[in-house]
Amino acid sequence: MSTAWSHRYAQRTQSVRSSVIRELLKLTQRPEIISFAGGLPAPELFPVERFEQACHTVLAQNGAAALQYGPTEGYVPLRELIARHMRRYGIIADVGNILITCGSQQALDLIGKLLIDTGDCVLVEAPTYLGALQAFNVYGAKYVSVPVDHDGIRVDSLDEVLRTGPKFMYVLPNFQNPAGVTLSEERRQRLVLLANAYGIPIVEDDPYGQLRYEGGHGTPLVVLDRNNQRTDEQYLSGNVMYTSTLSKLLAPGLRLGWMVAPQEVITRLVQLKQGADLHTSTFIQMVAYEAARDGFLDQHVRKLRAVYRERRDTMLAALQEFFPQEATWTRPEGGLFLWVTLPEATDCEALFHAALRQNVAFVPGSAFYADEQPGCHLRLNFSNSKPEQIREGIRRLGEAVKEQLRTSVMAGA
Amino acid sequence: MSTAWSHRYAQRTQSVRSSVIRELLKLTQRPEIISFAGGLPAPELFPVERFEQACHTVLAQNGAAALQYGPTEGYVPLRELIARHMRRYGIIADVGNILITCGSQQALDLIGKLLIDTGDCVLVEAPTYLGALQAFNVYGAKYVSVPVDHDGIRVDSLDEVLRTGPKFMYVLPNFQNPAGVTLSEERRQRLVLLANAYGIPIVEDDPYGQLRYEGGHGTPLVVLDRNNQRTDEQYLSGNVMYTSTLSKLLAPGLRLGWMVAPQEVITRLVQLKQGADLHTSTFIQMVAYEAARDGFLDQHVRKLRAVYRERRDTMLAALQEFFPQEATWTRPEGGLFLWVTLPEATDCEALFHAALRQNVAFVPGSAFYADEQPGCHLRLNFSNSKPEQIREGIRRLGEAVKEQLRTSVMAGA
Numbered sequence: 001m002s003t004a005w006s007h008r009y010a011q012r013t014q015s016v017r018s019s020v021i022r023e024l025l026k027l028t029q030r031p032e033i034i035s036f037a038g039g040l041p042a043p044e045l046f047p048v049e050r051f052e053q054a055c056h057t058v059l060a061q062n063g064a065a066a067l068q069y070g071p072t073e074g075y076v077p078l079r080e081l082i083a084r085h086m087r088r089y090g091i092i093a094d095v096g097n098i099l100i101t102c103g104s105q106q107a108l109d110l111i112g113k114l115l116i117d118t119g120d121c122v123l124v125e126a127p128t129y130l131g132a133l134q135a136f137n138v139y140g141a142k143y144v145s146v147p148v149d150h151d152g153i154r155v156d157s158l159d160e161v162l163r164t165g166p167k168f169m170y171v172l173p174n175f176q177n178p179a180g181v182t183l184s185e186e187r188r189q190r191l192v193l194l195a196n197a198y199g200i201p202i203v204e205d206d207p208y209g210q211l212r213y214e215g216g217h218g219t220p221l222v223v224l225d226r227n228n229q230r231t232d233e234q235y236l237s238g239n240v241m242y243t244s245t246l247s248k249l250l251a252p253g254l255r256l257g258w259m260v261a262p263q264e265v266i267t268r269l270v271q272l273k274q275g276a277d278l279h280t281s282t283f284i285q286m287v288a289y290e291a292a293r294d295g296f297l298d299q300h301v302r303k304l305r306a307v308y309r310e311r312r313d314t315m316l317a318a319l320q321e322f323f324p325q326e327a328t329w330t331r332p333e334g335g336l337f338l339w340v341t342l343p344e345a346t347d348c349e350a351l352f353h354a355a356l357r358q359n360v361a362f363v364p365g366s367a368f369y370a371d372e373q374p375g376c377h378l379r380l381n382f383s384n385s386k387p388e389q390i391r392e393g394i395r396r397l398g399e400a401v402k403e404q405l406r407t408s409v410m411a412g413a
Numbered sequence: 414m415s416t417a418w419s420h421r422y423a424q425r426t427q428s429v430r431s432s433v434i435r436e437l438l439k440l441t442q443r444p445e446i447i448s449f450a451g452g453l454p455a456p457e458l459f460p461v462e463r464f465e466q467a468c469h470t471v472l473a474q475n476g477a478a479a480l481q482y483g484p485t486e487g488y489v490p491l492r493e494l495i496a497r498h499m500r501r502y503g504i505i506a507d508v509g510n511i512l513i514t515c516g517s518q519q520a521l522d523l524i525g526k527l528l529i530d531t532g533d534c535v536l537v538e539a540p541t542y543l544g545a546l547q548a549f550n551v552y553g554a555k556y557v558s559v560p561v562d563h564d565g566i567r568v569d570s571l572d573e574v575l576r577t578g579p580k581f582m583y584v585l586p587n588f589q590n591p592a593g594v595t596l597s598e599e600r601r602q603r604l605v606l607l608a609n610a611y612g613i614p615i616v617e618d619d620p621y622g623q624l625r626y627e628g629g630h631g632t633p634l635v636v637l638d639r640n641n642q643r644t645d646e647q648y649l650s651g652n653v654m655y656t657s658t659l660s661k662l663l664a665p666g667l668r669l670g671w672m673v674a675p676q677e678v679i680t681r682l683v684q685l686k687q688g689a690d691l692h693t694s695t696f697i698q699m700v701a702y703e704a705a706r707d708g709f710l711d712q713h714v715r716k717l718r719a720v721y722r723e724r725r726d727t728m729l730a731a732l733q734e735f736f737p738q739e740a741t742w743t744r745p746e747g748g749l750f751l752w753v754t755l756p757e758a759t760d761c762e763a764l765f766h767a768a769l770r771q772n773v774a775f776v777p778g779s780a781f782y783a784d785e786q787p788g789c790h791l792r793l794n795f796s797n798s799k800p801e802q803i804r805e806g807i808r809r810l811g812e813a814v815k816e817q818l819r820t821s822v823m824a825g826a
Contacts, residue, residue: 001609002642002645002651003613003614003650003652004612005675005677005681006677008580008581008614009528010526010527010528010533010552011530012530013526013681013685016681016684016685016688040481040482043480043481044477046476046477046481048472048476048480049472051476051480051696052468052469052472055465055468055469055472056465056468056469059464063459063461063465064456064459065456066666067464067666067667068453068456068664068665068666069660069665069666101690102690102693102694103691105688106689109689113551115421115422116423117423117424117425120423131688131691134687138685138688139423167421196415199414199416199417201416201418201421232415237415237416238416239415247482250480252481253479253480253481253482253483253695253696255693255694262415262418264419268422268426268429271426271429271430272426272551274547275522275544275547275548275550276518276522276548277515277516277522277690278516278518279668281515281666281667281668281697283664283667284696284697
C-alpha cells in the first residue's frame with residue numbers, strides 16, 4: 001500500500017495547475033520553430049565574459065563568504081548598488097527598504113503570502129502577468145479585473161471597483177506583459193491618489209521599465225506616492241510595494257530580483273523569506289554585484305535597448321506587411337512583447353495549432369486573464385529572435401492568420 | 414496618509430516571527446565570541462578553487478544556457494548526479510523523482526504548501542528543526558510532538574498519536590538537529606510500517622546523513638519504504654518524501670537542495686515551485702554539477718568527515734573535562750550538533766547571557782520545541798570552530814554553567 005497522496009494535498013493545490021504557457025512552450029521547442037511564445041531575453045547578449053571575470057574576483061577575494069550562509073535581507077553591496085541604480089529613476093530608497101529575492105517571481109509569492117487570505121480579492125489588469133496569477137492563486141486569491149487600453153489600466157472605472165475593497169492592486173505600468181502598453185503619466189497620478197484615498201496599496205511590478213526604446217521614462221508609482229508622503233523622509237510608510245528584477249537587465253539564470261517597500265513591510269517579508277528559503281544564494285548575489293558594478297549595468301542596458309529596439313521595429317514592420325487588415329496590434333515603447341487583436345470570432349486555439357504547422361509559435365491571449373477572456377489575442381515576443389527570423393516568422397504567422405480568418409468567415413456564413 | 418499595512422497582512426502572518434536563533438545570532442557575531450550557536454559549516458573547507466574552475470568551465474562551454482531561464486524541475490545532469498550519488502545510500506530514484514530546490518528550506522516550504530491546510534496537525538519530534546516549524550507555521554500548522562531519546566523518535570508512543578490523524582510526520586533520522594541523536598534501525602522499520610498501516614506519510618529530512626563519523630550508514634526511511642512497495646519499479650507510489658541538501662556537503666551559499674518523491678507528488682511540487690520562483694538558478698546548478706562531478710563530491714565529503722570528527726571528539730573531551738557532573742550530553746555519530754541537558758531548574762536564558770559575558774555562545778534548547786519546552790538544554794555546534802577554539806569555548810561555557818548551577822541552587826534554597 002501507499003499514501004493516497006492526492007487526498008493529503010492542501011485545499012490550495014486545487015487552484016494550482018501548471019502554467020498553460022509552460023505546457024504550450026513544450027510544443028514550441030522544436031528547433032525548426034520560430035517561437036514568439038516565450039518571454040526570454042536574447043541569450044547572445046548575455047555578458048558571459050563579464051560574469052566569468054566576476055566569478056573569478058568573488059571567489060579569489062572572498063570565496064569563503066560567498067559560499068557561506070548569508071543574511072535573509074540580501075548582500076548589502078548589491079542592495080546599495082540597486083539603491084543607487086534606482087535613484088536614476090527617481091526611486092529614493094535606503095538599503096533597509098530593499099529585499100533581494102529569487103527573481104521577481106519570488107517577490108510575487110512573498111506578496112501573496114504576506115497579504116492574501118483565502119477569498120481576498122486582488123485587483124488586476126485585464127490582461128495581466130500570468131505568473132502573478134499563479135503566485136496569488138495558491139493563497140486563495142479571487143480577482144477583480146480592470147481592462148487596459150493603449151494608456152494602461154483604465155482608471156476611470158477604478159473608483160467603483162475600489163469601493164468593493166480589494167486587498168491590493170497589482171499593476172504593471174511599463175510595457176505591460178502581455179499587452180505591451182504603458183500607463184500614461186496622468187493615469188499614474190490618478191492611480192496613486194486613489195490608492196491613498198482608499199488606503200488600498202499598489203503592487204508595482206516593473207521588470208521591463210529600463211528597457212525603453214523611445215520616449216521618456218514613466219514616473220514609477222512608488223515615486224509619485226513617495227512625493228505625496230512628504231514628511232516621511234525615512235521611508236517608513238507609503239502605499240506602494242515596488243518590485244523589479246535583474247532577469248531582463250543581466251540574465252534570468254541568476255534568479256535575482258528585488259522589492260522596495262516601507263521598512264515595516266520589508267521586516268515582515270524578511271520573516272516570510274526566512275521560512276521560504278533562508279536567503280538567496282550569497283555567491284550569485286556577490287557575482288551579480290561584481291558584474292554590475294562600475295557602470296557596467298547601465299552600459300549593458302544601453303546595448304540591450306539598441307538591439308531590442310531593432311527587433312521591435314522589425315516585428316512592427318513585418319506585421320504591417322504580412323498581417324491582414326482585420327488585425328490590430330499594440331506599439332510598445334519598450335519591453336519584450338506586443339499584443340495582436342483579431343476579430344472576436346477567430347478561433348484562437350485553432351490558430352495556435354495552424355501556426356505550429358507553419359513552424360511558428362505565439363501564446364494565445366486567453367492565458368492572461370483572471371476572469372472572462374474576451375476575443376482572440378496573440379502575445380508576441382520580439383526579444384528572443386533575430387530580425388531575419390522575426391520577419392520570416394511573422395510572414396508565416398500572417399499566412400496562418402489569413403487562413404484562419406477565411407475559416408472563421410466560412411464557419412460564420 | 415499611508416496604507417495601514419499591518420491591517421492588510423494575511424492571518425497567517427500572525428504565526429510568523431523571526432527565528433529566535435537568528436535574533437540570538439546577532440548577539441553572537443562579535444569577533445571575540447566563540448560561537449557554538451550557528452549551524453554553519455567550516456568555511457576554511459569550502460572547495461573554493463574547485464568552484465572557480467567550475468565557473469570557468471560552465472561559462473566558457475555553456476554560458477548562454479547557464480544564464481538563461483531553465484526548467485522548474487532542475488538541471489538534468491545535476492539531478493542525474495544526485496540520483497547516482499543517492500544510489501550509494503540505497504535510494505533508487507529516477508530523474509523524474511527528483512526536484513531541485515533552493516536549499517532544503519525551500520523543500521520544507523513546498524511541503525507545507527502542498528500538504529498543510531490551516532489547523533492540520535503535523536507530527537514532529539521534540540525537539541525538532543526550528544526551520545521546519547517556521548516553514549510549516551505559515552500554512553497554519555498545529556503540532557503534535559513525540560519525544561526523542563538516544564535512539565531517535567520514540568516509536569512506542571506513535572500508534573496512539575497516529576490515530577489522531579496527523580497530516581504527516583516530520584522526522585530527521587540522522588544526527589538530528591538539534592539533539593544529534595540517530596534513529597535506530599529497529600525503530601526505522603517500525604516507523605515505516607506504521608506510516609504504511611495508517612496511510613500517513615513521512616517527510617524524511619536528511620541534511621547530514623553523509624556526515625557520519627563512526628558506525629554504518631542508517632538505512633534511509635525512503636529505502637525501507639520502497640522495499641515494502643515491491644511491485645512499484647517505476648517509483649509511482651510510496652509513503653516517504655525525502656529531502657537533502659548540498660549545503661553541508663559542498664557549500665550553503667549555493668542554496669541547493671533536493672527532494673525525492675513519487676512522480677505524482679513531484680509533478681505537484683513542480684507546479685508549486687513554478688509559482689514560487691519559476692526555478693532555481695540555472696548557473697548555480699550547472700556550477701554545482703561541474704564542481705561535484707567525477708567523484709569530487711565523495712572525496713570532499715570524506716575530507717569533511719575527518720575534520721568534523723576531530724572537532725566532535727574535541728568537544729566531547731572538553732565537555733568531560735570542563736562541565737559539572739550534573740550535565741549530560743548526547744554523543745552524535747555524525748552531523749554538526751550535540752545537545753547538553755542541565756538540571757530542570759536551571760535558568761537557560763540567564764545562562765545564555767552569562768555565557769555571552771564570557772564570550773561564548775550557544776542556542777537555548779527552548780527554540781526547538783513545537784509545544785511544551787521541557788528543562789534546560791543547550792544546542793552546541795562543533796563544525797564551525799577549530800579544535801583549540803572548541804576547547805577554550807567549552808572551558809568558558811563550563812564556567813558559566815557551574816556559576817549558573819550555583820545560582821539555581823541558591824535560588825532554590
